[in-house]
Amino acid sequence: MALRDTDPAEIGGYRIEDRLGSGGMGVVYLARSASGRRLAVKVVHGQYADDDEFRTRFSREVAAARQVSGAFTAPVVDADADAPRPWMATLYIPGEDLGTHVRRHGPLPPGRLRELATGLAEALRDIHRAGVVHRDLKPANVMLAEDGPRVIDFGVSRAAESTTADALTQTGRVMGTPPFMSPEQFTSPHEVGPATDVFSLGAVVAYAATRHGPFDSVSPWETATRVVEREPDLAGVPDDLLPFVRLCLEKHPKGRPTPDELLHLLRDGRLPERPERPGAREPGPDPARPARRRRRRTALVAAVAVLAAVAATGVAFLARDGGGTPHALPAGWHAWHRQAGTPAGGNRNTAAPNGPFSGCVTSRTSLVCAGDSVMAARFALADGHNSWTLPVDATPVSLSPGGGTVIGTRPGGVYAIGSEEHAVGTAQEPQIRTRYTVQSLDTAAGRAVWKTVVADNTDSVGPDTGGAVATPAGVFTTYGKASDSYALLDAAHGTVRWRHRMPYGGTDDGDCRLSGAAGQVYLVCHTPDAHGDPDRTTIAQLDPATGKARWTRTATGGLSLLGEARRHLVLGADPAAQKLSGLTLIDLTSQILTTVRLSPPRPASAAYLLRGTLYLTLTSGSVRAVDPATGRELWQSNSTVEQPGPPTASATRLYLASPNGRLAALDLRTGRVAGTLPGRDDSAIDGSSDIPGAPVLSGDALYVLYGRRSVYSVDVKTL
Known part of the structure; x- marks a missing residue:
């Protein structure tokens, strides 16, 4: 990187070269000492030079780096924290930092990935033995030297024995880089200890294995929420390193191993025995959990209020002070309601809206919705401006064009399925052929980046029935003219990276569907009995690299994958006779299968697994919350919402909406109705039998799908 005219010729007697x-x-400059030794000299920006607190923190960085200088860090050669612009010189380490290397060359191969995990565990062992907590371990702070990884930049480190009275580590001050921060850095930064570096280690290894972090999101708010409350996305992490990464990413600090224990795990394949692992997950209710969650959520909201403005800097983040919890709304937001406009061109049958959107997702500043004969429509999160609406088929035809389905997000856009119908055959024997496409849409431009035909048949069998799942690697989808295969479409170009035949091709022998849960993709197949009813369900976790099964389990009955809770897959049968009688659980660590009975069977029209709880709904508006681990009913409530669609859950509330836009917010702990809004479009129920997709929550803004291609937005704090 070329020097600039404003760059100094030397610093502290060291000649600047680059x-x-x-x-x-x-x-950071490349410099050379009088003896010819190459150094990396870090010089603080001028705007920080007059900040006494920053100088104090920089002095700490120098002291911390000197304490841990060794085989796994960059040794400190010289420093001056009292200079007009403070500086520190360390031994120069040739090579790329991990973030740059992965961006340029892709994920590390398995052997090198294991070397990285071992080297970083050794580095943290030495750092913690020196009494220091790094607090900002991330790919940019890991140098890939010839002899192994080196940890650099102790800019936000502190002594492990620092007390909560330390003015630089008080509550309200959040240090670190969001995608690689630990939950406690958001919720209780004054309590950060060595375990926070272990959490960051797991996130860094996951990034090196997959080219994305385990909690990545385009929204800093969503990133922080995922770190604190959600399971990590570990799709693509090699099987032999999954236990290592999962243990590092335990939510509770006491549940994480020490670096020494991690090295034992890498060497022997298991953790060393110790009397008890405090804080590790244990079965059974935790009476303190609701209070912890409330404290954690309050701290989280306060901590991430400023992340959007400064997340890219990697420096200290200052949380808001004050008595109230700050709002988390898109910049310039106000309450709005909109109906999507008519698509430009395409089939004339898309002109008149008839039903609701089947689903929406957020992408940066956009809400992208699909359904009712349109491929997708974009609304601005802040004011609802409908900047574009795309038809499924740009060529006018006489038949229905089908519709679109949004299946997930990608950086700067979304993935969606489109289906369009064409007349084939003869006048005497007419047939309808449906062509299915998967498309990658640019949300800013309102155009397809790529479009791949994945099925074309007269049986109406495609990814809308066989499943499609968006992942960082691309889109898993059913594939082939008759959807007799499944494939992975590359994220960049939509090309087929691999393809496999379905075990069953929708014949009398059985059928299969792709489903996603907790960042993994599963193939769920049913085989019928002699009467044609589902008799057995086989579920296989698929490897994104090859598409082959990592493991397979078989259960009795026809089951659907509902989701993941507490490291268990949860499967259930479609409610028969409006009742659900049991669940099947698969332990994701051991793959042991267990059955949980609901006694007596619970009435249900639909079942949804959200935030580890199963919610059973009826068309009357009744809602039941069930613990999937025990089958115990937690509460029952009348939501006042008839014909409710899929619900959405925040940390404290469950939101349900009807086809005409009636909304109810239920307290997650008790089921009590905390707030309602009346319906907006009574004609929606008569105009379409379709149920709208789930409301979409982005911070404190809730986006409710209703009516005919319509959406409205509300601040949930006003409910």
Whole structure:
């Protein structure tokens, strides 16, 4: 990186030769000592030079780096924290940092990935033995030297024995880089200890294995929420390193191993025995959990209020002070309601809206919805401006064009399925052929980046019935003219990376469907009995790299994958006679299969697994919350919402909406109706039998699908 006219010729007597990089805290130069030794000299930005607190923190960085200088870090050669612009010189380590390397060359191969995990565990062992907590371990702070990884940049580190009275580590001050921060860095930053580095280690290894972090999101708010409350996305992490990464990413600090224990795990394939692992997950209710969750959520909201503005800098983040919890609404947001416009061109039957959107997702500042004969429509999160509406088929035809289905997000866009119908055959024997496509849509431009035909048949069999799942690697989808295969479409171009035949091709022998849960993709297949009813269900976890099964389990009956809860897959039968009698659980660590009975069977029209709880709904508006681990009913409530669609859950509330837009918010702990809004479009029920997709929550803004291609937005704090 070329030097600039404003760059100094020397610093502290060291001759400057080149720029190595620049970040939120300062500039790093390549320098040379009088004896010819190459050094990396970090010089603080001028705007921080007059900040006494920053100088104190920089002095700590120098002291911390000197304490841990060794085989796994960059040794400190010289420093001056009292200079007009403070600086520190360390031994220069040739090579790329991990983030740059992965962006340029892709994920590390398995052997090198294991070396990285081992080297970083050794580095943390030495750092913690020196009494230091790094607090900002991330790919940019890992140098890939010839002799192994080196950890650099102790800019937000502190002594492990620092007390809560330390002015630089008080509650309200959040240090780190969001995608690689630990839950406690958001919720209780004054209590951060060595375990937070272990959590970051797991996130860094997952990134190196997959080219994405386990909690990545385009929204800083959503990233923080995922770190604190959701399971990590570990699709693509090699099987032999999954236990290592999962243990590192335990939510509770006491549930994480020490670096020494991690090295034992890598060497021997198991953790060393110790009397008890405090904080590790245990079965059974936790009476303190609701209070912890409330404290955790309050701290989270306060901590991430400013992440959007400064997340890219990698420097300290200052949370808001004050008595109230700050709002988390898109910039310029106000309450709005909109109906999607008519698609430009395409089939004339798309002109008159008839039913609701089948689903929406958020992508940056956009809400992208699909359904009712349109491929997708984009609304601005802040004011609802409908900047574009795309037809499924740009060529006018006489038949129905089918519709679109949004299946997930990608950076800067979304993935969607389109189906369009064409007349084939003769006048005497007419037939309808349906062509299915998977498309990658640019939300800013309102156009398809790529479009891949995945099925074309007269049986109306495609990814809308056989399943499609969006992942960081691309889209898993049913494939082939008759959807007799499944394949992975590359995220960049939509090309087929691999393809496999379905075990059953929708024949009398059985059928299969792709489903996603907790970042993994599963193939769920049913085989019928002599009467044609589902008799057996086989579920296989698929490897994104090859599409082959990592493991397979078989259960009795016809089951659907509902989701994941507490490291268990939860499967259930479609409610027969409006009742659900049991669940099947698969332990994701051991793959042991167990059955949970609901006694007596619970009435249900539909079942949804959200945030580890199963919600059973009836068309009357009744809702029951069930613990899937025990089958115990937690509460029952009348939501006042008839014909409710799929619900959405925040940390404290469950939101349900009807086809005409009536909304209810239920307390997650008690089922009590905390707030309602009246319906907006009574004609929606008569105009279409379709149920709208789930409401979409983005911070404190809730987006409710209703009526005829319509959406309205509400601040949930006003409910």
